[in-house]
Amino acid sequence: xxxxxxxxxxxxxxxxxxxxxxxxxxxxxxxxxxxxxxxxxxxxxxxxxxxxxxxxxxxxxxxxxxxxxxxxxxxxxxxxxxxxxxxxxxxxxxxxxxxxxxxxxxxxxxxxxxxxxxxxxxxxxxxxxxxxxxxxxxxxxxxxxxxxxxxxxxxxxxxxxxxxxxxxxxxxxxxxxxxxxxxxxxxxxxxxxxxxxxxxxxxxxxxxxxxxxxxxxx
Numbered sequence: 001x002x003x004x005x006x007x008x009x010x011x012x013x014x015x016x017x018x019x020x021x022x023x024x025x026x027x028x029x030x031x032x033x034x035x036x037x038x039x040x041x042x043x044x045x046x047x048x049x050x051x052x053x054x055x056x057x058x059x060x061x062x063x064x065x066x067x068x069x070x071x072x073x074x075x076x077x078x079x080x081x082x083x084x085x086x087x088x089x090x091x092x093x094x095x096x097x098x099x100x101x102x103x104x105x106x107x108x109x110x111x112x113x114x115x116x117x118x119x120x121x122x123x124x125x126x127x128x129x130x131x132x133x134x135x136x137x138x139x140x141x142x143x144x145x146x147x148x149x150x151x152x153x154x155x156x157x158x159x160x161x162x163x164x165x166x167x168x169x170x171x172x173x174x175x176x177x178x179x180x181x182x183x184x185x186x187x188x189x190x191x192x193x194x195x196x197x198x199x200x201x202x203x204x205x206x207x208x209x210x211x212x213x214x215x216x217x218x
Contacts, residue, residue: 025083026081026083026211027082027120028082028083028084028085028117028118028119028120028121029076029082029083029085029119029121029122029152030089030113030121030122030123031069031072031073031076031084031087031123032090032094032110032113032122032123033066033069033087033090034066034126034148035049035065035102035106035124036060036065036127036128037049037126037127037128038057038060039057046128048128048149049106049107049126050107050126050149050151051149051151051160051163053149053165055128055129055149055165055167056128056147056167057128057129058128058129058130058131058145059130059131060127060129060130060131061130061131061132061193064193067130067194071194071197071201072123072125072150072201073087075205076123081208081210081211082121082211085117085119090113093113093117097113106124107124107151107153107160110124110153111153114153114155115155119155120154120155121152121153121155121161121214122155123151123153124151124153125148125150126148126149127148128147129146129147129148129167130145130146130148130193130197131144131146131169131193132144133192133193136190137189137190137191138189138190143171143190144169144170144191144195145168145169145193146166146167146193146196146197148165148167148200149163149164149166150162150164150204150205151163152208152214154214154217162208162214164207164208165204166197166201166203168196170190170191170196
């Protein structure tokens, strides 16, 4: 009967398929490791090499770029919007291109990686500040402070179709009662830098448009 589900057995494995054609798959995305943009004078701010926005720079704790990269992978996998390309494959292409190429032409190099992997989209992020709190969850001498941005590039036409950013130093509720919701999302306590980065990435990715809008954006 036309349109009914047919079942084929190959070597004992049941494979479903239909006469209507196979279901569409999610677009694929390659996630590049977070890059760090430093300046000699943090007081002057730092310019993102991709979008040219200015951010306040600061200390970057050891391992912070890896932490941000891992968080983005976890959140993209959980979100399920994209088919995430394994990082091992991304690393292979990155190794062939070389780090210096990214330092000179980050956007163009990101496109080369994406096309080399056959990806539909590429995430490229920059980390500007990742300062660990000094103190405990109950009280601090210095609060955690994190600043990063995220760019989503579409490989079809090599365009940046979305920009997300997070730039925050945690403040006590007493300084701004209007931010009670933000304070509660931060567990009502002083967070570590990785925890602040995770909350910030969640808040940033909530603003990401749907696939249809990303694919049709002029």
